[in-house]
Amino acid sequence: MRITGEKRGSVMVFTLTGRLDYQTSPAIQDELIGQISKAEHRLVLDLSETDYVSSAGLRVLVAVAKRIEQAGGKLVLCALREVVVEVLRVSSFDRLLPVCAARDEAVALAAA
């Protein structure tokens, strides 16, 4: 899995490309937690290039969301593919994590 980031005002936007699963999730979690440690507390995860999210991937999203919440920030997901929407729906994580259809919308929500 590849992760790329760009700064949009006060919001850091990361695009995750590939599968977020048992094998790739530790590195992604380290990267995102590292960014929070650098005082990036408003994050958008663009999942338009994410092929699949497994249970390990969901745990990463929850861990990052919890860490950001403790820091008083916000995590927003955006541009989810159908397969990822299904994973969030089945696991009921769509009730825990804010999800936007478009990146700009997600940036605005994270910045608010």
Place this chain on the structure above:
Amino acid sequence: MGLSSTPRVLAVVLPLVITTLLWGLAKLRDGVNLWDLTAVDAVTQVTALYSIVLMSTALLITTRCRAIERLYGGLDRSYRLHARLGEVALVLVVVHLLTLVPGHPGPSGRSLFVPFVDTWPKTFATVAFWTFGVLAVLTFWKKLSYQKWLSIHAWMGLPFVLSSVHAFGAHSDLRGFEPLRTWMLLWVMLGAGAWMYRTFFYKGAGLRYQYVADHTADRGGGVWDLVLRPTTVRMNYEPGKFAFISVKDHPEIPPEHHPFSISSSPVHRELRFSFKACGDYTTLLPSLHKGYKVEVFGPFGEFTLHPFGLHRRFVWIGGGIGITPFLSMLAFEQTNDDFRKIWLFYCVRTDADAVYHDEIKKYVDVADSYVDYVKWVSDDRGPLTAKTILEFAGPLDDYAVMMCAPPKMMRAMRKQFIRTGLPANRIIFEDFNFR
């Protein structure tokens, strides 16, 4: 249990309906008004025909044919039906004989029960009755070892053949009305063929896979793993299935067929069975060392996820050694993208009984599906209930329950889930009881 019972009910009832219709047509053809028949005469004739059809169905089930297994909802369910059909057929045979007593010569129709004193069709019937009776008594005698019981029970086909010969010799409708004769002949041939195949040819001709023992592992608490390696083509199976194994050329383990639940993932080449060493055969299995040949017959069972394809949320309940099929399913969940939300309850009496706890924990961490796992120790927390499960899982919609546990526990849990409003066809359980 669980899932739709309509196909298997139809598969039993429809042949009886057709038999009744053909019998009625035979009477009409002979100019007999059905309403003029005495109830006793009607019962005598119909019970004879029904018992042949039901015995034939019971024998067909024993062939372990995939299509028949599917029709009756899995092999263990088929075998439960096999037992019920056998019991009903026995009752029908007794009723058939009792209805003949009043019109039969001799005190209490004695010649009905004594062979070789009447015509040859009646002698066949008498011998069939006594053979059926003796075999039935031995079938219900639980003290017999499984293999002895099986070898005796295998002869149940004999009274079926004898009573069929009697029916064709004595039943005027069978002789005189071609459609009924053809229909009943079909059932007799199916039943007799199934019995011959299962009793005499299955060991040599049944689909089997060649494996060798790799190792056995003591999991504690009397629970063992048996790991086999294929020598040629491996058996493909769905998680949740079981298979029969037969050990070859072992000095202590007899080459009998015994069913075991598969606990490995189908993506692995090794085949693992998990079992509790508590019977004559299972206590011998730990001595199965590396290299011994093992034939594997299978896979069987319908305790799999595919009947629940429309559901993505599952409650899995494994009681004691009943956790075995879930180990296979959980291992498989590491390697598929068919995301599910699973609540797994591993119910044991004491903490020491939770011999697969560490393995489950390992799977849960790496499963593709999202698994919430609870080890439930009943000595500490009391019996697990549907209410407790729903408290853990939160408000659930669109979910299905799979259970593999002691029968008493499964029956209780099933009632509780139904009381919560869960439709019965979303509860599936397997008890692997073949006796």
